[in-house]
Amino acid sequence: MRQSHLKIRHLEEYIVKVLMVLSLAVVVACAAFILFTILYKGLPALNWAMITQTSSGGYYLGQQGGILNAILGSIYLAGGGTLLALIPGIPLALFLHTDHHDSAWVKLVQLSLDTLTGIPSIVYGAFGFTIMVALRLRASLLAGIITLAFLELPILTRAINEVIRMVPEELEHASLGLGATVLETKIQVVVRQILPGLITAVQLAFGRAIGDAASVLFTAGYTDRIPVSLFQPVASLPLAVFYQMNTPFPAVQQRAYASALLLTLIVLVISLGSRLLSARLSRFIIK
């Protein structure tokens, strides 16, 4: 009686464990399947012209050209957005760190940041569009950068805040105790301590921005040229994928697959690169 009861209990555990391993396998399979599809469809269509030439007038009808304008455009947009978001993001994270943890105000700021993180990029797009119109701008690199900065600010701030939390107070005390000034401590001890995490934070925000289409859809415009001023419209890689997918020409759709592959590669390379760099710099961290 007891024996069989125990058997049933173990059987139940066994069944659940099998289901768990299966679920895990499904997750891994999804990731592999997506990567495989993008590689399989994208690689044959990829060529040098795509990444070294800009689009010409007939490009979206299947004629010669490439999407250099969109690649550079995306890097400008995401780079500009990240820089702009860092300006308020770093002091904001520092403020959230310093000693008034439990005040109602800090809690409200935290909750607002949580809320901002969850707001869909299409809503930021509509908001950015309204601001753009209010500032009498037209769809341009600047308007796109401003919109992306809104999108990135909460991601950056929260990630940097996490990093700063990792700096033990004793470390600062030790540095001060040895006779270093506050400024020397911040620059030579604290910054060195948070640098690897800071790189990860920047990479997170940049990666989110470079892959986002909905926020730049109405604010950055689209053009075949590479912008030379902040007030010119700019193409972006996600939108290039989207527009090429929507054409009725199979040859252009092929290029959409190749562009999707490029976008994925850029995101992955940045993520991998920042990880390596951050691991290298982590050697100087005191844990």
Added chain:
Amino acid sequence: MLTGLPVILVLALFLTLLVRSWPLLSTKPLSQLLSNQAWLPAEGQFNFLPFISGTLWVTITALIIAVPPCLLVIIYLSEYAHRSIREMMKPVLDLLAAIPSVVYGVWGVLVVVPFVLQLSLLTHKYLGFIPILSSNNPTGYSILAGSIVLAIMIGPFIIAMGFEVLRAVPDGYRQASLSVGATRWETIKFVLLPKTVSGIIAAIVMGAARALGETMAVLMVVGNVAHLPASIFDPAYPLPALIANNFGEMLSIPLYDSALMTAAFILFILVLIFNIFASLMLRRIIQRVAV
């Protein structure tokens, strides 16, 4: 001033969207705008029921697909998996979270839409008597296609957050339960899950909030037909897709831009409610559990 930036930004979003929606909101009571079906921009009819129902259909179906395997993965990673498996899964989940939305869309068009088309033909033949599984004139571009893509996109977020919640339970609880003779699974079922249920719900709600607002990937596979869907193989037209598809052409028709801003406003309010609820819940549980 600077520290208030996030608070100001939330207020600015709210006020901007409200002011820009006002021209439409002031013409009719909100209850009518939300409960009527007609979407006829040329005749000045802007009602949101088809889009709200499209959003809910896609989101709920995505949750039904995503939640059970996500829960199992959370429990496995937190309670059973060897450290090496955990380390191995981290890059996989990071990868899924890092893939841009539009790439998911391309994958959806290439893989999920044809799959759903075949599936719909099969289910229509054998299970067509069940209303939500029947399909007339199937193309594959459907609620189910959007939900499958969404489920894969929100999965990593639900897993990451749920994992945090389970990990926040101190080991003492596990040891106490195991030492009175419970199996590991019984420990999970009777100790860990009841203790963390509100946190796990919060993780799911946050996943749902992401699904509500996801634009490009869903837009590319969901069909975008403004009607009330009746089956998971019907096309739908979620709110984000409505905004993204029509923003460019809106200036010539009166109230059209205001209607799209209203759509953004509805989306903003929905996501706001979901997120505030979830983050308050998460904060509380992490503080309460981690003694």
